[in-house]
Amino acid sequence: MNPMSMRDALNNSPRESFSASEPLSVVGVCLDEGTWTVLKQFAESAPLIRLRSHLSEYRVQDTESATDWLGTPAPDICIVDFDRDRRRAALAAESIHSAAPETAVFAVSTDAQPDLIIQAMRSGCSEYLLKPMGREQLLNAVARVGGRRKERLQPFKAQVLAFMGAKGGCGVTSVVTQLGAMLANSFSKKTLVVDLHPDFGDTALYLGLTKYRYHFFELVENNDRLDAELLQSFLAHHSSGLDLIPAPEGNDAPRRILPGAVAQTFEFLRMRYDFILVDMAPGLSDENLEMIRHCDQLHMVTVSEVSALRNVVRHLDYLTRKEIPRERFRVVLNRHQKRALIGDSEIEKTIGQKIYWKVPNQYAHVVKAINGGDPVAQLSSSDVTKNLRDLASHLGAKPASGEKKKESSGFLGLLGRS
């Protein structure tokens, strides 16, 4: 996403939502005299910020972590002057952002060139303030940080349930999209599906959602600018009531995800949903590992085949070595058949734990749901649907009265051809 358009979106966010019960603490870094004076006047005239300190060096060669020189607790806002030395200012912003991700970093500069603004944003700045810094500009930026702090203080809510295939094609996307639509529709739960595939995710296709603008990793890259209004532009809405944040299409520029950014994004999302289901690509990429550490439960979706079961064992062993608690793993056996070549007890013996859930093998139903782009169109009619309804109850959801139904636009609609 273009940071300028992100800024534009943010510039429209309502300031009234900000009511700081306690002023936001601010640390300045290498600010010129004029800017520091504006800040002091602002702090005196409105009880929104409290100036904590002003550092006269960028401290980029410091062996100390930024959290040490910023002071404890980390300030709410750090304002870095980019005019004295742009390179060092960017390095300072980067180290503040990674050491104290909850601190909002503002760049301040006389230079309004778009590529310089983008560079500053990439180094972790959530705002780019132009000198001479006006009261209005400052007030809007501070209000956005205040709004986000208020949201952070609300307790986490959603269960974050991650789903990963023991290998490709085990049925992760089918289970996630159908379970998600079920939770949203039959159980009236505020539910979000996040497609964590680095590219070519299928969730949007399975849900028949072809019109969306942004993908999950753009959200992650911009998580420090995230608020309720901005989130809306990332969501695709399914007629069941389910929300989706899709995966990239696959032709994106390489991206740089800072460690901790995926978890931080989910902390924000958690506050807005009852359930978040994550469709993960198989494998143990850094993003997947961060997700596994952060989620409440990891569901390894497998089928009753030697290669898949061997991968379940290998994943569970690896994650245990990474000190992820064993209670977090659940094994979901998809395409379950009573008279399978490898029996359930043999599977449980192999994987060293009970099968958490068995989804019946019903190819015709699943393919129909995918082709129609509407997992709730055949509600109540199939074994898979009934089974996933039971799973939703098992996860703690209570059925709601009245389910929303809609006409499916069919297979061609998915390809944007109906």
Ligand SMILES: Nc1ncnc2c1ncn2[C@@H]1O[C@H](COP(=O)(O)OP(=O)(O)OP(=O)(O)O)[C@@H](O)[C@H]1O
């Ligand atoms: N319960 C089921 N019964 C029968 N067929 C199923 C079932 N679940 C999934 N399938 C079929 O398995 C195939 C793969 O499903 P799906 O795309 O959901 O898997 P995936 O794990 O998301 O794959 P990928 O690794 O490509 O993302 C699809 O053709 C689907 O119809």
Ligand SMILES: [Mg+2]
């Ligand atoms: Mg898939």
